[in-house]
Amino acid sequence: MKHDLELKVQAWLDGELPEHEARRIGQWIARDAEASALAAELGCVRQALSRHEAPVTVGESREFYWSKIERQIQREAAVPGKDSLPWLARWRKYLEPAAGVVALTCVILMAVMQAGSRTFDEISSPGDGMEAVTFHDQSAQMTVVWLRTAQNQSVPKNVRFEDEHGTVVDLE
């Protein structure tokens, strides 16, 4: 069977043919064994798929799933949308190269400024009964967050922590 006829059988099955052509193709399918078998196969697959899509569920809790959506909504609400600035679309071809040069300059300046700076960090919220003690080692480029319970207030006895003068500091 030629491929365009095969596609016609499919289109007939899907109800995509104009009425007069659908009648003609339908009559041909009824007479032709090969076309009939093809229509049966395609129809069977179509029916199986439409009735047997595998049920899939979100693997996260309802609260966690929603919390991420809510946070993204709030984050994007803080930024003006593209649609509110239609003139930007027209001027984009002129502004983008200029913005690229400005951004590159900023990135270079930031890289230079960051070379000697400390890393920003913060404790957001420790769990119940937990505390965090932070050690920064600039030369090793490492930050350690030591977690300890309220009952066990000691820092690790083996830590060798030095201040900016190189003096070993006893944290206990």
Place this chain on the structure above:
Amino acid sequence: MSMDPDRPALEEADLVGMAQRGDMASFEALVARYRDKIYARAYSMMRNEEEALDLSQDAWVKGWQKLAQFQGDSSFITWMTRITINLCLDQLRKQKRLRAESLEAMEEDGGRGVEWRLPAANPNPTAGLEQAELRERIDRALAQLSVEHRTALVLHEFEDMEYKEIARRMKCSIGTVMSRLYYARRRMASLLAGLKRENSE
């Protein structure tokens, strides 16, 4: 944010109306009601749990932003599913741009399989299968299709889209949609029959 225990009982139209007036709790109720359906649609297109999760959440964010545009011409879940599908198609196009090979050229050539060129040998490839088993086999067979073929199949069979709309969304011709659908269905028939043969051996 804790759920108002009365919200699950509210009609969809009431929830949508309140959400359109800025009531986030009503929107959360809609998310809770339909999150599995939206995730399932994203998963059927992306076949990757993490991507499907991210895209389903992006769809909800977009739904909130565009809520004023929902006029009730279709059901809310249909409207949300369309948003999800568009996001998935954008992501698939982005992934395709990053891939070196020309998938479209390969698929339009008929792909690797020759099943679609042969006469129909499986008039009833699902005969004798229990529902749960059939669902599982369909899922495994879908995973073996290429992105383009699976997308055409999902949009037609699961979303009841016409050829014209599929062509518009996939940004290709109607002829291409028809070829992709045809190949995908023939391949599915072959895979389902093949899986049946494997299990009976």
Place this chain on the structure above:
Amino acid sequence: MRRAACLLFSAFFLAAIGAAAAGLKLEARLVWATNDEKGGPNCKPLDGDLAGKLHGMFKWKSYFEITNQLACIPVNKTRDIKMSAHCTLRVENLGGSRVEITCIGEGKEVQKWTDTLTPPKWLVFGGDCENNTAWFIGLRSNNPEPNKIISKN
């Protein structure tokens, strides 16, 4: 000449933006510290620069790697990284190399931390274990260092 320089700058800028848009490539290692020379059956001696840094800061004799996980986290997205049967890290990529990390132990939130993970910096969480041993989770971004992108010539 000027045009070539503009093209070169644009290429490096786009590379940096592309790297940022592609997401955060995160490496997470669960480490056990002990004064014993031998670890258990699932332990392999910790290697790489993290071993040197932990040896330099702490005085345990041996450090063993229990798990090494890699994850790619798009901007504004969250991923759960399972470090062990009892411990999961929930990592949100806040963009600009900033991350929010939630340590979850036995299903409960133990610690939430926000920091900037600029390579080659390590962020290490640690705590006591029984018998004078300790656990550590080391996190590092495997994205290209920003200075290296800019200064590549």
